[in-house]
Amino acid sequence: MILKMPIQNKLIKLYDFSMMIIETIRDFPTALKNRKDLLNEMYVIGTQSFWLVFFGGLFSGVILAIETGHNLEKFGATLLISRTISLGMVRELGPVITGILLAARTGAKNTSELGSMQLSEQVEALKAFGVSPIEKLVVPRVVAAVIMFLPLTFVADMAGIIGGMFITNTTFHVDLVYFWRTATDVLDYKDIFVGTIKPMFFAFFIAIISCYYGLTTKGGTTNLGKNAINSVVMSSLIVLTLDFIFTKVVWELL
Amino acid sequence: MIRLNNISLDYDERHILKNVSLTVEKGTTSVILGSSGAGKSTILKVILGLTDIKSGEVFINGKSIYQINEKELLKVRRKIGIVFQGNALFDSLNVRENVSYFLAYENKLSEREINEKVKEMLSFVNLEDTQELYPDQLSGGMKKRIAIARALAAGPEIILFDEPTTGLDPINSKAILELINKLKSLGKTSIVVTHILNDAVFIADNMTVINEGEIVASGSVREILKSDNSFIQKFFYEIFLDNTLFKEN
Numbered sequence A: 001m002i003l004k005m006p007i008q009n010k011l012i013k014l015y016d017f018s019m020m021i022i023e024t025i026r027d028f029p030t031a032l033k034n035r036k037d038l039l040n041e042m043y044v045i046g047t048q049s050f051w052l053v054f055f056g057g058l059f060s061g062v063i064l065a066i067e068t069g070h071n072l073e074k075f076g077a078t079l080l081i082s083r084t085i086s087l088g089m090v091r092e093l094g095p096v097i098t099g100i101l102l103a104a105r106t107g108a109k110n111t112s113e114l115g116s117m118q119l120s121e122q123v124e125a126l127k128a129f130g131v132s133p134i135e136k137l138v139v140p141r142v143v144a145a146v147i148m149f150l151p152l153t154f155v156a157d158m159a160g161i162i163g164g165m166f167i168t169n170t171t172f173h174v175d176l177v178y179f180w181r182t183a184t185d186v187l188d189y190k191d192i193f194v195g196t197i198k199p200m201f202f203a204f205f206i207a208i209i210s211c212y213y214g215l216t217t218k219g220g221t222t223n224l225g226k227n228a229i230n231s232v233v234m235s236s237l238i239v240l241t242l243d244f245i246f247t248k249v250v251w252e253l254l
Numbered sequence B: 001m002i003r004l005n006n007i008s009l010d011y012d013e014r015h016i017l018k019n020v021s022l023t024v025e026k027g028t029t030s031v032i033l034g035s036s037g038a039g040k041s042t043i044l045k046v047i048l049g050l051t052d053i054k055s056g057e058v059f060i061n062g063k064s065i066y067q068i069n070e071k072e073l074l075k076v077r078r079k080i081g082i083v084f085q086g087n088a089l090f091d092s093l094n095v096r097e098n099v100s101y102f103l104a105y106e107n108k109l110s111e112r113e114i115n116e117k118v119k120e121m122l123s124f125v126n127l128e129d130t131q132e133l134y135p136d137q138l139s140g141g142m143k144k145r146i147a148i149a150r151a152l153a154a155g156p157e158i159i160l161f162d163e164p165t166t167g168l169d170p171i172n173s174k175a176i177l178e179l180i181n182k183l184k185s186l187g188k189t190s191i192v193v194t195h196i197l198n199d200a201v202f203i204a205d206n207m208t209v210i211n212e213g214e215i216v217a218s219g220s221v222r223e224i225l226k227s228d229n230s231f232i233q234k235f236f237y238e239i240f241l242d243n244t245l246f247k248e249n
């Protein structure tokens, strides 16, 4: 019995989590009805994460430029730096850096907010008065994340490419105009498509995982802390896992 | 009408409620009395379908709420207002937003009508001037009264009060008890959980005494007070003792 419990519990949790995903998707249209909550969440994500994502993207681009630049320089191929940075940022680093930063930022916020509402019976109060917590708390957070992650990823992409451009120009003396032209020319629809679809998936899972951990908080504030940590760890992990799936599987299917 | 049929409920293998049956007629006030940890708050949660039960059935106006889907259940719950023991005010919202939360959610009233309603509810609980305050700026007793105003705002048919007078001064407690009696005269059904016998006698049509998850006795106030059940005698004896000590001081 005791040995059986953990696995049973895990399966129950997995089931609950899947049900929450289904209910959330089913209730997506209610985001319009609760647009005040939606706009509020969008505003919070947008304003509080802008600089975080900007600098995250900027330094990724700069580091990428320096690392690849030194290697390509050995072969006299510094003109190729722009292609590497552009593709690297749009396809991989932009979405992943944004995803991981926002897994921490938005994930911790959602879990601690919903967790403390859960502990102080505010979630039960919503239910008691006939309001669905999925509709009122989860859907606005998930939809806001899905909408806002895309422009934020774009910010990271641009910051990375432009940062990389200046480093390449000053360190490896590649012409700015040349850099910009090749960086944009090398991107085809497939790259843009993958770079757009990834953030949406990341956003969906980060938001829903963090809401799940928040709403299932039990006991006291110690557990709230634990759940916030688990939420950030799980959502960062899911970002990397999904990224792998996209790079390996989806890319080859396209 | 509210009917609980043989409700049993466990939390982590602990038997919290054992075969609890209870009927509350429309337009009456029922009081649930019992010591701490007896399962009183749990009964209120069961009535709202907020917690899973092991066996038994709950009927609200003839609907068996553990057999309907979530959407239907939400509809039933909208007919019920509850004052939680810990108030459960929304701490990111101010008093006005808390009180009008469910009115605004239903989207049936205009902004002006909502504001009128909020004023009316706040004057019921003597807190007209708190509209812009946030829950963490209120005292315990004020929070309780705001929670009462919130529960009543949407005009529910059934109101569940979990210790509505705990922590209130005598004047405000009296006002709340009179409010509960006034609700009855308007045809509302109330279930009130309390520790305080005087309050119970003042509002109750029926009393239910619960101990360790089991109903010990239920009936009219007179029947309960006359009961020769040993737990009830002991329970009330303690309360009377408290009262006499209080008077002697």
Ligand SMILES: Nc1ncnc2c1ncn2[C@@H]1O[C@H](COP(=O)(O)OP(=O)(O)OP(=O)(O)O)[C@@H](O)[C@H]1O
Binding pocket: B011, B012, B016, B034, B035, B036, B037, B038, B039, B040, B041, B042, B043, B085
């Ligand atoms: N969420 C929960 N998880 C586990 N046990 C719980 C939970 N809620 C309540 N209990 C247990 O259920 C029993 C009844 O609790 P309940 O809150 O109904 O008591 P009560 O009669 O309202 O007490 P009080 O007068 O102190 O408010 C207690 O023993 C408590 O430990």
Ligand SMILES: [Mg+2]
Binding pocket: B040, B041, B042, B085, B162
């Ligand atoms: Mg209680």
